[in-house]
Amino acid sequence: MSTKSSRREFLKLAGLAGAGLVTAPAMALAGHPVAGANDEELGMLYDATKCVGCKACMSACKRVNGDYGSLAYEQATFDPDKLWDAPQDLTGSTRTLIKLVKDTPKEWSYVKYSCMHCQKPSCVSVCPVSAMTKDKITGIVDYNKNTCIGCRYCQVACAFNIPKFQWEKAIPQIVKCDLCTNTNLKQKGISACAEVCPTGAIMFGKRKDLLAEAKKRLAEHPKQYVNHIYGEHELGGTNHLYLAALQFKKLGLPELKSEAPAEFSEKIQHTIYKGFIAPVALYSTLCFIAVRNMKKGSAHTDEQKKNSDGGDQ
Numbered sequence: 204m205s206t207k208s209s210r211r212e213f214l215k216l217a218g219l220a221g222a223g224l225v226t227a228p229a230m231a232l233a234g235h236p237v238a239g240a241n242d243e244e245l246g247m248l249y250d251a252t253k254c255v256g257c258k259a260c261m262s263a264c265k266r267v268n269g270d271y272g273s274l275a276y277e278q279a280t281f282d283p284d285k286l287w288d289a290p291q292d293l294t295g296s297t298r299t300l301i302k303l304v305k306d307t308p309k310e311w312s313y314v315k316y317s318c319m320h321c322q323k324p325s326c327v328s329v330c331p332v333s334a335m336t337k338d339k340i341t342g343i344v345d346y347n348k349n350t351c352i353g354c355r356y357c358q359v360a361c362a363f364n365i366p367k368f369q370w371e372k373a374i375p376q377i378v379k380c381d382l383c384t385n386t387n388l389k390q391k392g393i394s395a396c397a398e399v400c401p402t403g404a405i406m407f408g409k410r411k412d413l414l415a416e417a418k419k420r421l422a423e424h425p426k427q428y429v430n431h432i433y434g435e436h437e438l439g440g441t442n443h444l445y446l447a448a449l450q451f452k453k454l455g456l457p458e459l460k461s462e463a464p465a466e467f468s469e470k471i472q473h474t475i476y477k478g479f480i481a482p483v484a485l486y487s488t489l490c491f492i493a494v495r496n497m498k499k500g501s502a503h504t505d506e507q508k509k510n511s512d513g514g515d516q
Contacts, residue, residue, distance in 0.1 A: 240322045242411035244342025245382060246442030247397060250420070251454065252427055253404035254313040256301055258289065260396035260405060264299040267386045267395040293317075295369035298380045299396055306453050314454040315405070317396075318365050318380035319434065320344050320442040323463035326357035326366060334377075342410075342442050343384050348376040362438060362459055410442050417446055439463025 293300050293316055305311040324344045326335045334351035337344050346366075357366045357377060369375035382388055387395040397407035406413060417432045433445035437459040445451065452458055 240410070240440035241342060242409065242414065244320075244322070244340075244410050244442050245388075245408070246320055246342070246410045246413055246444060247382075247394065248406040248408075248413040248417055248444045248446070249315045250404050250406070251312045251314055251445065251447035251449070253402045254301070254315065255402055255404075256303060256313040257401065258301050259399045259401060260315065261289075261297070261299050261301055263395040263399040264380075264383075265297075267383060268298060268381075293365060293367050293379075295367050295371065295375070295378050297367075298378060302455070304449065304454055306449055310449060312447060312449045312454060314447070314456075315396075316365070316455070317443065318344060318382075319363050320380075320382065321438055321463075322440040322442070323438070325360035325362065325438075329356040329360040331356065338384075341382075341384070343382045344379075345381045345384055346377050346379060351377060362457055410440075410444075413444050417444060420446060436461040 289302070290297050290300060298317060300316040302314050302316065303311065304314055320343060322342070324335070324337055327333075327337050327344060331354060332350050332352055334347050335344065335357050336347065353368075353375065355366075355368055355377070358364075358368060366377045366379045368377055383394045387393060387398065391398065393407045394405075397405040406416060414432065414435060417435075421428055421430060421432070428446050428448060429450060431451070433447070433451045433456055434441035434443055439461065440463075445454075445456065447454055
């Protein structure tokens with residue numbers, strides 16, 4: 204086989220690998236409708252009009268689920284009026300965050316950020332090794348650090364920018380809310396944040412009950428809220444729902460269509476990487492080609508040297 208042929212074969216194999224690795228996450232963002240949402244799954248309803256910004260939920264989350272990092276990496280800063288300090292964003296050590304948002308001096312609101320536990324989560328669809336999973340009964344989107352390979356596709360795919368990577372750690376992992384599935388939920392049947400909220404701003408339960416309560420509040424107090432339940436339809440529906448007095452875009456929640464991420468990406472990723480058969484086969488082939496070409500090159504060099512020595516004589 205000639206050098207050009209070897210190079211062509213290498214590029215062909217590399218191209219096929221690249222297509223499998225890159226196309227899947229991109230496809231996840233394309234958007235395709237899914238069947239009706241499963242309202243039996245667990246979730247939370249956050250009512251921003253009831254939140255007083257005490258951050259008890261943040262403290263409870265860290266206490267129950269563990270502090271995944273050092274406070275040195277929290278980047279705590281004061282708000283513009285220096286009324287309080289808090290992390291600027293979700294981080295590798297913060298699963299739940301309360302922010303103060305000001306639209307005008309007289310219009311402001313607190314907002315809670317944590318995993319949205321989507322009905323059809325993009326992070327699960329693009330994860331090549333199923334480190335991100337969605338429980339078929341509870342609907343909880345969970346993470347297995349022992350399976351994760353650190354590709355961070357989940358970060359890229361998430362429309363809400365929720366999963367965070369522990370950049371500062373030698374052995375990092377992805378950090379996100381899992382509704383206390385292995386801690387408070389398992390022990391007490393409720394997430395830690397909802398359990399400690401003193402004003403009832405966080406309600407925990409089945410999605411159908413949360414939606415019913417949200418619709419009841421909208422009907423009883425129409426002037427108090429934006430007439431929309433955020434998460435009811437966004438990206439096919441989420442299990443973390445919101446009510447607020449300010450427009451959700453102003454609260455930092457993205458404006459999204461009702462179509463869910465493509466299901467094709469999940470099939471592609473999990474087929475390519477199942478048992479790591481395809482990657483192992485690919486790289487074994489590449490190594491074989493490289494070793495073979497090295498041997499051919501070495502034999503060619505030895506032959507040239509032999510001919511050269513014979514000519515000198």
